[in-house]
Amino acid sequence: MVDTKDSLPESKTSFWYDPAKRSILYQVVSLLFVGLLGYYLLSNTRHNLERQSIATGFGFLQKEASFEIGESLVAYSAADTYARALWVGILNTVLISGIGIVLAVTLGILIGIARLSNNWLVSRLSSVYIEVFQDIPVLLQLFFWYAFCYEMLPSPRQAIHPMTGIFLSNRGLVFAVPATHPAHRYMCAAFSCALIAVFFLRRWSRKRQERTGRTFPMLGTSLGILLFFPIGAWWLAGAPTAMSMPVLKGFNFEGGLTISPEFSALLMGLVLYTAAFVAEIVRAGIQSVNRGQTEAAMALGLKSGRVLSLVILPQALRVIVPPLTSQMLNLTKNSSLAVAIGYPDFVSVAGTTINQTGQAIEGVAMIMAVYLCFSLLTSAFMNWYNKKIALVER
């Protein structure tokens, strides 16, 4: 590269003093270095694996898993493949993260608003909540809730039975659900239709308001549509009322739906921990909007609900959404602590797979890829939302 000078005879500044070329050189060198490092790691790993005669590849995914999984959203038995077992794990992780995010954000918003309340008791209680749950490591909280579930609750034979069809024991919460019926599928379809209808109604009402200034009672109407459509479908399908009742049979309850102690403890721990952070983010967002804005909006004669939705929230959300996204990602990643309390999430299932097959590198690579996908998808969605609500500057 010393010869570069010769190839560029016209250049007046020497190679080293041209910032543009220098920066290209730095980038090429860094890229080379990263490439070499990657190559070294890969070839070294392969060499070591060969030396110790460890089998490699993803062929094991098609072999029989031959281990059971405690809870699953899809049909699974020990006779299924490893691929299926891992899929069960992924769904379990999606379930806990999805429900966890919705609950944590809802609870966090409530606590965050409560913290700003003028009521002394309400705002102090929320401060205490935030300080306590924010400052205890989430793993300890999980152990606490799990121990609470199995130490405090009675055995299935002495289950707490507050009303027909509900049993609470150290095997979890078991409750009656409507027995499977084709009507449920129609109800789901009707609900989707209702969602689409609400979407178009909203567009129409906004356009009308822009044109004529008349507002439309959106909230009541949408709720009505969302409820009426599925109920109508249920009624048209013959209004089935058969229930699947939980019955104590042998060791455990059969029938109904079971929420396991592991799931409850994990959900409780993750939601309470993350909600404390969300509450602080929401408080910061609301406080970031100048008090004068509220006063000005009120002076225009807007009702307090409209002040919040038209003036405060659009500005507060700009501050809230980016850190909120990172809390959602944290919750998803923290859900991998499930292994400690026995919830069969993806990491737990993948761990068993690694141990039975010995494919540690493939297994860990899959764990990383799955969490990366979850995180990228969540961020992509939240970035889209952030862009949508960002203040349009004119």
Next chain:
Amino acid sequence: MKCFRLCAAAILLAFTICGLVSAGTLEDVRAKGFIQAGVNGDVFGFGKPDEKGVWRGLDIDTARAVAAAVFGDTGKVKFTPVTAKTRFTALQSGEIDVLTRNCTQTLTRDTALGLDFCQVNYYDGQGFMVPKKLGVKSAKELNGATVCVLPGTTTEQNVADYFRANGMKMKPVVIESTADLYKAYFAGRCDCITSDTSQLAGNRAVAPNPKDHILLPEIISKEPLAPAVRHGDNKWKDIVHYSILAMIAAEEMGITSKNVDQLLKSTDPKIQRFLGVTPGNGEALGLDEKFAYNIVKQVGNYGEVFERNVGAGSPLGLERGLNALWTRGGLMYAPPFN
């Protein structure tokens, strides 16, 4: 630019050297001055520190025997507690030199996992423990039961196989830490817990009420528990292998930690060869001629080690059973030491 080339060459050279370390485990161990052993850490009688923080157990004494053979000093071994899931990775990556962690020898582990298993130090089998008040007398009555089980063990697969073979259903609760798993079982989260019977007995011994739990008669698997080393290091494997066999051979010949000094003067050529009075064995293994003497003197013969840690006199109260010498109907059998 010369400078850059030099740097690049230096970096490449450094990488090449990194790839060439570790000649053999014996040399590495001698160089650092101690053996790093991966042990359980949670199972009473096999590998767990006592109330004073001193490691105790059958697996611990096995690792100490290797240290006695290599260094003539049982103190030159450090213990790393590894979980069922991390143990093989720890061995493969060189974090530990030998794995003495009630680990079952299987074909896959011996081949595809890149391990080599040495002489079995405990013949075990998987069983079930249930609370007495459940009224269950046989594992065949466990249909629909919630079963506490450790992840990353052969146990998980065995129990699934057993329930499938008998047309029964089960719900596993899989918790990674042994201590947390047993806590959940003793609190009633599961109807039964399944593991190697030695482990069940060990954990029952430290339970709040040991008498409230019974072991079911069914043994659903063979679990030959053996120390493991990395595949391909034959010299190191021989050393671990013969350290255990030395304890068994000592019991066969009636040599104990008490009488070993007296027996140095024995005229029996077999004993003379074994204790290194007649040299040869040590040299063949690349060890001191007194390696077997050191093991028996400092750790004891297999019978002594068994009785001290898990035998009838210990809180576990296990019978010798399959672990008796072959002369007494067991499986413990040492090849000739010559």
